[in-house]
Amino acid sequence: MKRIILPILAMFFVGNIIAQQDLKPSKTQFMIRGYGSAGFQSLNDEGEKESSFNSGTFAPIMLFKFSDKFMFETEMEFAYENGELETALEYADVMYILNDYMTIRAGKFLLPFGTFMERLHPSWINKLSSVPLGFGHDGIVPSSGVGVELRGTFTVSGSKFNYAVYSTNGPKLNDGSMDPDEAGILHFDNYEDNNKNKSLGGRIGYLPFTDSSTEIGFSFLNSKVGNTESDYEKIGAKLIAYDFSFIKKVNPLAGIIDIKAQYNKSLVDDAEYFEPLDGGGFEEYTFNNTSNSFYAQLSYKPTMSASNFLKNIELVGRYSELNTPEGAEWESNVKQTAFGINYWLSWRSALKVNYQITDGTGGHGGGGIDKKLFTIQWAFGI
Amino acid sequence: MKTFKIVSIIGFIGFATISCSPERAAIVQGKSGVQLWSETCMRCHNTPSPADFNDADWSTIEMHMRVRANLTADESKKIFDFLRSAN
Numbered sequence: 001m002k003r004i005i006l007p008i009l010a011m012f013f014v015g016n017i018i019a020q021q022d023l024k025p026s027k028t029q030f031m032i033r034g035y036g037s038a039g040f041q042s043l044n045d046e047g048e049k050e051s052s053f054n055s056g057t058f059a060p061i062m063l064f065k066f067s068d069k070f071m072f073e074t075e076m077e078f079a080y081e082n083g084e085l086e087t088a089l090e091y092a093d094v095m096y097i098l099n100d101y102m103t104i105r106a107g108k109f110l111l112p113f114g115t116f117m118e119r120l121h122p123s124w125i126n127k128l129s130s131v132p133l134g135f136g137h138d139g140i141v142p143s144s145g146v147g148v149e150l151r152g153t154f155t156v157s158g159s160k161f162n163y164a165v166y167s168t169n170g171p172k173l174n175d176g177s178m179d180p181d182e183a184g185i186l187h188f189d190n191y192e193d194n195n196k197n198k199s200l201g202g203r204i205g206y207l208p209f210t211d212s213s214t215e216i217g218f219s220f221l222n223s224k225v226g227n228t229e230s231d232y233e234k235i236g237a238k239l240i241a242y243d244f245s246f247i248k249k250v251n252p253l254a255g256i257i258d259i260k261a262q263y264n265k266s267l268v269d270d271a272e273y274f275e276p277l278d279g280g281g282f283e284e285y286t287f288n289n290t291s292n293s294f295y296a297q298l299s300y301k302p303t304m305s306a307s308n309f310l311k312n313i314e315l316v317g318r319y320s321e322l323n324t325p326e327g328a329e330w331e332s333n334v335k336q337t338a339f340g341i342n343y344w345l346s347w348r349s350a351l352k353v354n355y356q357i358t359d360g361t362g363g364h365g366g367g368g369i370d371k372k373l374f375t376i377q378w379a380f381g382i
Numbered sequence: 383m384k385t386f387k388i389v390s391i392i393g394f395i396g397f398a399t400i401s402c403s404p405e406r407a408a409i410v411q412g413k414s415g416v417q418l419w420s421e422t423c424m425r426c427h428n429t430p431s432p433a434d435f436n437d438a439d440w441s442t443i444e445m446h447m448r449v450r451a452n453l454t455a456d457e458s459k460k461i462f463d464f465l466r467s468a469n
Contacts, residue, residue, distance in 0.1 A: 031442045065442045073446060097445075100455040119450070125427045153452045158406025162452035205452065206394070210409045211421050247425055256424065347428035381427075 027067070032382075034060040034075065037123040039377035046370045055080045056377070057123065059090065069097040091144055101152040108146045108191070112164040112203040113219045114241040114262040116295070117143040124381035127258075127299050128340050129354050130373070132320035134293025140266045140322070141241070141293065142171060142188040142221065147198070160207040170199025170223030171239075175232045176273045181329045183273035184289050186225060186237060186266065195233065199223030203241075217243040225268065237268045255302035255311075266291045275329070287327030295320035301344075314350075316340040324362065332362030334369055348381035411456075415464025418457050426451065432468035440465045 037056035043049070057079040064072040074092035078085060093107030110118045116135055120126055121143075135141050147168030154161055172194040176183025201221035208214060219241040226232030243262040250257050268289035274282040297318040305311040318338045324330055338356040345351060358371040413421075423429045435443065444462040447453065453461070 029438055029442045031439055033443070063442050063446050065445055068445070071442075071445050071449075095449055097449075103449050105449070119426045151449070151452070153454045155407070155410060155454060157403055158408075158410050160410075160454065210406050210413075212425060213421070215425070245425065258424075344428065347430055 029063075029065040031063045031065075032060055033063065034058070035122045035124045035379065035381045037129075037377050037379040039129065039375055041129075041376075042374040044372040046368070059122070071095050101154050103151055105149045105151070106147070108144055109149060109166075111142050111145050111166070111168070111201065111221075112149075112151070113142050113201065113221060113239065114203075114243040114264065115215075115217060115245065115260070116243075116262055117141065120260065122381070123377065123379035124348050124350065126379075127297065127314065127316040127342060127352070128318055128338050128356075129352050129375045129377035129379075130338065130356060132262075132293070132295030132297075132318060133322035133334055133336050133358075134264055134295070134320065139293070140186070140239075140291045140324070141264050142239070145169065145188070145199070145201075146191050158210055160212065162205040162207075163202065165200075165202040167198045167200055169193040170197065170221070171225050171237055172227070173225040173232055173235055173237070173268065173271075175226065175230065175271075176275075180274065180276055183275075184268065184271070184287065184325065184328050185330060186268065195224055195226060195228045197224035201239075205243075211248070213246060213248040215243075215245045217241075219243070226271075232271055235269045235271050237266065239264070239266050241265070249303065251304070253300070253302075254304040255300055258299045258301075259297070261294075261296040263294045264292060285327070287325050289325050289328070291322075291324045293320065293322040312344045314340075314342040314344060316342060316354075321360075330362070332360060332369075334358060334360035334362070350379050352377045352379065413460070415460035415462075415467075418461045419464055422451070422453065422457060422461060430465070432465045434469075435465075436469065437466045440469065 036058040038054070039056055040051070040053050042051035057077055059075055059077045061073065061075045072094045075090035077088040077090055080086070089108065091108050091110050093105045093109040095103055095105040097103045112118050116132065121131060123129070145166070145168030147166055149164055149166035151164035152162070169190040169192070171186040171188050172190045174182045174185045174187055199221055200223070201219070203217055203219040205215050205217040221239040223237055224235065225237045226235040241262055241264045245260050247256065247258040249255070270286055270289065272284050272286050274284055277283055295318060297316065299314055299316040301314040303311050316339065319336070321335045322332060324332045336356060336358040338354060340352055340354040343351045354375045354377070356373040358369060360369045361367070420429055440462050444458055448458040
């Protein structure tokens with residue numbers, strides 16, 4: 001796969017350079033954008049200390065504009081982990097603008113489930129070097145899906161609304177047959193559907209003020225999640241999220257205040273799972289499969305300062321928590337507090353210095369969680 | 383929980399009704415590209431410099447961002463007309 005992707009990527013870069021030599025814009029346009037990061041981290045995990053430079057990630061975004069209504073967009077991710085180049089397809093979708101109020105997308109696209117994963121997760125946008133609890137690996141929130149989506153924006157007498165409705169393959173339930181420790185977990189990398197049911201999801205966003213400073217949103221996703229022709233075929237899941245955003249230049253504070261928050265809840269129908277016993281055989285058990293996560297982030301950037309140095313500084317604080325079901329093998333109650341000082345080298349490049357404290361109980365290892373993480377990250381958009 | 387949902391829905395509808403008015407619609411319609419650029423882009427990231435891309439690139443970015451950032455057709459046109467005029 002990598003042998004195919006890398007030469008294709010090289011051809012795109014060369015093609016783009018050659019294309020830029022011809023200054024007359026063509027009707028069909030192609031552009032590479034994206035983002036990347038590099039950094040250092042020092043982790044104290046219950047007294048065990050380790051530190052390492054890391055090469056970070058590089059995520060090229062390719063945009064193919066065929067007309068004023070028709071575009072293909074894709075983002076790949078490259079990361080060097082454990083001595084190997086890891087690749088991933090973040091999204092690859094085709095979109096067509098039907099009219100001023102409706103756009104249709106199909107393929108693999110970022111899901112508008114809340115706002116963090118769709119809008120805020122890229123390293124040059126995310127104000128901290130980590131994602132909040134509940135997102136990413138071991139998270140309870142979907143980031144992308146394969147399917148079709150209708151979305152749009154409209155104004156009503158000065159207030160703005162945006163909406164998205166989509167159908168995808170949906171999440172799939174880990175029934176524990178392969179990994180009993182993860183029985184009951186939802187997986188969101190369902191690129192080939194595990195059942196005949198398709199998920200239905202959507203989000204409605206409301207911006208009440210004329211300066212677009214405030215947005216509140218509600219998201220949902222309903223789906224059957226069990227494998228076809230298994231005991232879990234009828235198991236369904238309901239996911240909801242509430243999100244809030246406020247960003248405004250506040251003159252008395254001589255800078256920009258930015259508040260972001262999102263609450264996520266996952267409700268999976270009750271089911272019987274099986275735990276292997278030491279002496280052989282299995283023990284049947286069940287639990288109330290409800291999880292939730294929450295984050296709130298506040299940042300301040302003194303953009304009106306007379307000092308060129310100070311106006312590029314940004315202070316960030318974030319609290320997040322994740323609670324997974326009591327009685328599950330993956331039961332956890334985790335809280336995380338993160339602080340950061342960022343220095344913006346340009347509008348799309350920041351040097352982030354972060355300190356993050358994570359504590360709680362549970363997780364894959366069971367027992368207590370007590371982690372302190374110090375990171376320095378240089379993130380950039382291209 | 384049901385009470386919370388009912389109060390939230392009623393509150394939302396009431397707030398939405400109060401916040402919609404012809405005067406506010408006129409304010410939104412009258413906004414310039416530079417105003418919308420300064421207010422809208424920073425909802426997710428810092429406001430971009432017009433000089434960083436040429437006209438053709440801004441046209442491509444316009445379509446990408448119109449969909450990703452939920453911009454109205456009018457907002458999108460005004461913002462990117464400004465960026466193309468100022469680069």
